Amino acid sequence: MRSARRQRGRRLELRRASSLEDLEDSLFLAGGTELVPLLRNGLVRGESLVDIRDIVPRGIDGQRIGAGATLAELECDPQVPEALREACRLAASPQLRNMGTLGGNLLQSTRCWYWRLNWPCRLHGGDECFAREGEHREHAIFANDFCASAHPSDVAAALVALGATLRTNRRELPVAELYRLPSEDDRRTTTLADGEVILDVDVPAPGRSVYLKAMERKRWAFPIVGVAAARTDGTTRVALAGVAPIPWLLDGSVDAATPLPRNAYKVDVAKALVRRAEAALDA
Numbered sequence: 392m393r394s395a396r397r398q399r400g401r402r403l404e405l406r407r408a409s410s411l412e413d414l415e416d417s418l419f420l421a422g423g424t425e426l427v428p429l430l431r432n433g434l435v436r437g438e439s440l441v442d443i444r445d446i447v448p449r450g451i452d453g454q455r456i457g458a459g460a461t462l463a464e465l466e467c468d469p470q471v472p473e474a475l476r477e478a479c480r481l482a483a484s485p486q487l488r489n490m491g492t493l494g495g496n497l498l499q500s501t502r503c504w505y506w507r508l509n510w511p512c513r514l515h516g517g518d519e520c521f522a523r524e525g526e527h528r529e530h531a532i533f534a535n536d537f538c539a540s541a542h543p544s545d546v547a548a549a550l551v552a553l554g555a556t557l558r559t560n561r562r563e564l565p566v567a568e569l570y571r572l573p574s575e576d577d578r579r580t581t582t583l584a585d586g587e588v589i590l591d592v593d594v595p596a597p598g599r600s601v602y603l604k605a606m607e608r609k610r611w612a613f614p615i616v617g618v619a620a621a622r623t624d625g626t627t628r629v630a631l632a633g634v635a636p637i638p639w640l641l642d643g644s645v646d647a648a649t650p651l652p653r654n655a656y657k658v659d660v661a662k663a664l665v666r667r668a669e670a671a672l673d674a
């Protein structure tokens with residue numbers, strides 16, 4: 392089925408994929424809560440758009456979760472570990488969670504306003520990180536030398552702490568390896584190749600897990616800091632949202648952070664949440 396959507400000043404062909412073999416070199420659309428605004432604002436461009444909702448699995452079957460499952464489905468399913476359920480419940484608004492899928496959440500772009508307003512910053516291929524010298528209260532406190540954006544996904548942090556694995560149409564990989572820090576040579580923040588589709592996620596059941604989130608409002612806000620912790624057989628993994636350009640697996644102490652002049656408060660927030668998350672696992 393084909394139709395057309397408007398992309399800033401141009402028409403964009405929309406097609407529904409009916410099989411994995413049916414994927415052209417196109418943009419993929421799931422719930423559209425992230426991609427449609429990016430297209431409208433000219434931040435993402437393409438010749439054609441493929442709706443992948445008929446070919447991406449969506450159910451929850453024990454440890455295996457279809458990438459097409461919505462956050463609303465995940466937040467209330469008892470098969471889903473607590474940290475992931477809570478990360479979904481605390482994300483966005485009920486309407487967005489009803490439309491937004493797991494796959495789309497993992498691949499959302501930065502909320503850095505310089506990037507969203509199309510400033511020619513390093514993540515857009517330019518020479519400068521405007522946030523480092525400018526407004527960076529909500530930005531990264533780890534790995535922020537090149538680009539100081541803060542990864543906005545609560546869900547990705549939970550999956551990294553849970554040691555989850557992704558299956559795509561081409562490979563299997565730990566969720567942590569879906570992400571890469573942008574650099575001078577390669578500005579991308581994910582390792583997903585063109586034409587690669589996330590199909591499902593395997594989430595091992597931990598002994599216990601928890602997700603805690605500090606945000607500007609009680610509801611419908613991206614994480615200032617999100618902390619996911621999962622403990623299995625005495626080993627605890629902690630991963631953070633909102634503190635680095637990618638979901639951040641904590642290897643050592645939050646004291647290793649390198650905050651910018653106006654976001655050092657995030658170090659204290661992260662320390663407090665890590666302490667509380669570990670206490671919750673001990674309780």
Ligand SMILES: Cc1cc2nc3c(=O)[nH]c(=O)nc-3n(C[C@H](O)[C@H](O)[C@H](O)COP(=O)(O)OP(=O)(O)OC[C@H]3O[C@@H](n4cnc5c(N)ncnc54)[C@H](O)[C@@H]3O)c2cc1C
Nearest residue numbers: 421422423424425426482483491492494495496498545589
């Ligand atoms: C106002 C607002 C507040 C929000 N607050 C939060 C929050 O607090 N915490 C949080 O974690 N998130 C938050 N989000 C993000 C929200 O959860 C995502 O927009 C949503 O989950 C994206 O899913 P989607 O299916 O709509 O993705 P789409 O918009 O359809 O796609 C997003 C991207 O993922 C790609 N994609 C989608 N599925 C696949 C797949 N299976 N394989 C390969 N590529 C794929 C698309 O090509 C596109 O590049 C917020 C979003 C908004 C707009």
Ligand code: SF4
Nearest residue numbers: 503512520538539540
């Ligand atoms: S933090 Fe990253 S996205 Fe934001 S201005 Fe700097 S380079 Fe661009």
